[in-house]
Amino acid sequence: MKKTIVKGIWASVLGTILGLLAGTSANAYTPLGCTCASGTINPISFRFYSVGDSTLVTATKAGVVAWNDTSTPGYFEETTISLDPEVNVTDGTFPTDNFYAKISHSCINGHFNGNEVNFIWNNARLNTRTSSQKSRIAVHELGHSHGLDHVSTGCHIMRFDVGYMTDCSRTTPSSDDIAGANALN
């Protein structure tokens, strides 16, 4: 009886370890917890709202190409009218805040509220960034609209320090970034 109990405990421990191992993804992506509404991502439209700096238009479009060249299930397409799902792109000058770019959205039942996200460039911080670095930031922000959150390590476009990475020259989504976008959409 005692042996049976001990065996049972060991089996439970082993099962728990195996379960944890099986549940640990080999991929490095992190889900944002919010995506476009199911079945709506072809295409994801993006629209420029009074973007004053032409280099940011170029960078955003380069970011779009970088994602559209991958095997992710949704593709981005520029539009001049509101078509959901939608990425609203604009720029602003926010000297007292310390970001290169940001996306903001709200989430209802795991999907972007209104099927829209806002993508805002901060002109006040971008004067030190090269065109390549701006493109990299655009790829990163668009990765959020694919439902990806930040990662802290590895040479991935969703790195939290994408704007100033010194150990990685990546300008396009990594295989893990792409795997994440595929898994989440």
Place this chain on the structure above:
Amino acid sequence: MKITARNQSVRILMFAIATTSAIVIYLFINSSVSGTPQVITEYSIPIFPTISDAVKASDGVLEIQIVSTPTTYEDFGEDSKPDFPGQEPELIEIVNARVISVISGNSNLQGKDILLSQTPTSQNQEDSDISSRMKNGTRVIVIGYLVTANKDVANGAQVWVPHASGQGVLDITSDVSISVRSDLIYTSDFINGQSMSRASFEALIK
């Protein structure tokens, strides 16, 4: 145990309390799910590999004491207007601080009062930004730069902006020791326990 009418009443009362509690908790959880969804913001921010890099990209390194609670401003950029319907303003907090000493930069600032910006916690964003917050009365070391705010923020005053994600706000943990608030920053400078002597810090930035 003999079941008396009194025991029975107590049991019924306990059952009623438990049931009511469960219903209240259920309603609370569900009401927070179905309420107005919170705006979530994800930032791409400058992250410097070393303190030396951060100092090079700054206008000064100041030991300061916070002397006010924050005032919150809404910032839509230079034109003060949203660019598209539904655009949220950038929320910025401004705090007053007294410069105790100038470790690097304009020495005339010593003893003067300055304005500092920080991101409000009400704006749901990366944890790293919360690590930049400064409490009234505390002394910290700030690595940052001086900017002219938009007119809607502190009436367009000159404001110091600490580097983001705790890179610009270092805690003074003792007379001789300082520390960082996140283990993701300055990893080559702050090893083991995330603190270093003030002398080592000052040697790093010279």
